[in-house]
Amino acid sequence: MGATPWGFESPLRHHKADDMTSLSTPSFEVFSGCLLGLALGDALGAPFEGMPPGNYSIDCMDGILSYTDDTEMMINLLRAIIDFEDVETSLVAKYFAEGLNPERGYGPGTLRVLALVRQGIPVDRAVRSVFPEGSYGNGAAMRVAPLGLLYFGDEERLEEAVIRASKATHVHPVAIDGARVVALAVSYVMRGYELSELPEYLVSKVDTDIFADKLEKVNFALKHSVTKEWVIQNLGTGVAASESVPTAIYAFLGFGRDFERMINFCIGLGGDTDTISAMAGALSGTMLSEKGLPENCLKRLEHYQQIKEIGKRLYERLFNF
Numbered sequence: 001m002g003a004t005p006w007g008f009e010s011p012l013r014h015h016k017a018d019d020m021t022s023l024s025t026p027s028f029e030v031f032s033g034c035l036l037g038l039a040l041g042d043a044l045g046a047p048f049e050g051m052p053p054g055n056y057s058i059d060c061m062d063g064i065l066s067y068t069d070d071t072e073m074m075i076n077l078l079r080a081i082i083d084f085e086d087v088e089t090s091l092v093a094k095y096f097a098e099g100l101n102p103e104r105g106y107g108p109g110t111l112r113v114l115a116l117v118r119q120g121i122p123v124d125r126a127v128r129s130v131f132p133e134g135s136y137g138n139g140a141a142m143r144v145a146p147l148g149l150l151y152f153g154d155e156e157r158l159e160e161a162v163i164r165a166s167k168a169t170h171v172h173p174v175a176i177d178g179a180r181v182v183a184l185a186v187s188y189v190m191r192g193y194e195l196s197e198l199p200e201y202l203v204s205k206v207d208t209d210i211f212a213d214k215l216e217k218v219n220f221a222l223k224h225s226v227t228k229e230w231v232i233q234n235l236g237t238g239v240a241a242s243e244s245v246p247t248a249i250y251a252f253l254g255f256g257r258d259f260e261r262m263i264n265f266c267i268g269l270g271g272d273t274d275t276i277s278a279m280a281g282a283l284s285g286t287m288l289s290e291k292g293l294p295e296n297c298l299k300r301l302e303h304y305q306q307i308k309e310i311g312k313r314l315y316e317r318l319f320n321f
């Protein structure tokens with residue numbers, strides 16, 4: 001009872017029947033919603049990166065919405081997975097290094113690591129070349145959301161895949177916790193669990209004290225009405241995983257039912273707006289599916305069709321994972 005085509009016992013067996021349906025037959029719209037939500041959040045957040053906090057609004061009236069390194073890395077990660085039906089660290093690093101467009105706004109540490117990989121330095125050495133303990137940036141967290149789709153029924157395999165995907169550039173435990181939180185949150189949303197319990201669930205999954213503490217603060221923020229200034233000061237808006245992933249989780253839980261409102265909230269915080277919007281965007285896109293994303297923005301998104309095509313190829317391989 002409750003077994004799904006993936007052979008695991010459905011965690012939704014005590015949930016509503018309609019939730020169960022969505023678990024056993026995840027729709028393609030959910031897949032494309034996650035990928036496009038990430039890309040759209042990234043592209044909409046990018047013009048506001050590094051701005052001071054303010055009351056900004058996204059604009060999808062004209063022009064192309066260009067994405068940055070967040071989406072490029074997601075695409076290259078998925079290409080590696082589609083080609084090899086596995087997440088293998090050195091292969092993922094190779095795809096990142098070879099598919100890299102240096103104009104996409106990569107973090108300086110990641111650019112250096114990938115330059116070394118291109119020169120043939122083994123990835124486990126390259127990743128410690130800039131910071132001996134590895135980067136604690138949000139570069140691993142910003143790209144891994146779709147892993148939560150692929151392994152949504154098997155937490156253990158999901159975590160293994162996330163760690164392998166992260167270690168292509170980020171080995172610091174804080175960076176890995178950030179990636180773990182994003183991917184587990186996507187799988188949690190896909191399983192249709194109670195969203196108000198997401199922060200506590202994530203607290204039970206992280207390795208680092210800083211992440212446990214920040215996720216407790218997310219929980220607090222959702223239960224009390226906090227100001228934007230509180231979010232900036234207590235959750236953060238920086239490039240460290242611990243200064244941006246909890247903020248994205250908060251933005252999603254607070255505003256994710258309305259994608260545009262959520263992105264307006266994210267860009268209004270200032271700081272690393274593209275990556276916070278990308279991570280929140282992937283979560284909201286998973287929950288709303290593609291049809292819940294703003295159509296006028298989607299049709300201006302750079303490489304919309306190519307991203308959707310990658311989603312399709314991933315979806316076709318779902319049964320292989």
Ligand code: AR6
Nearest residue numbers: 105106107108109110131134135136137138139239272275
């Ligand atoms: N010690 C000191 N500083 C560090 C450390 C460390 N161990 N780790 C990171 N930093 P990076 P990312 C600081 O370069 O994570 C782009 O805009 C250091 O200043 O690994 O791939 C993306 O879109 C380092 O340069 O990049 C993301 O929004 C910075 O954190 C963002 O940059 C970022 O780490 C991060 O991408």
Ligand code: MG
Nearest residue numbers: 068069070274
């Ligand atoms: Mg970026």
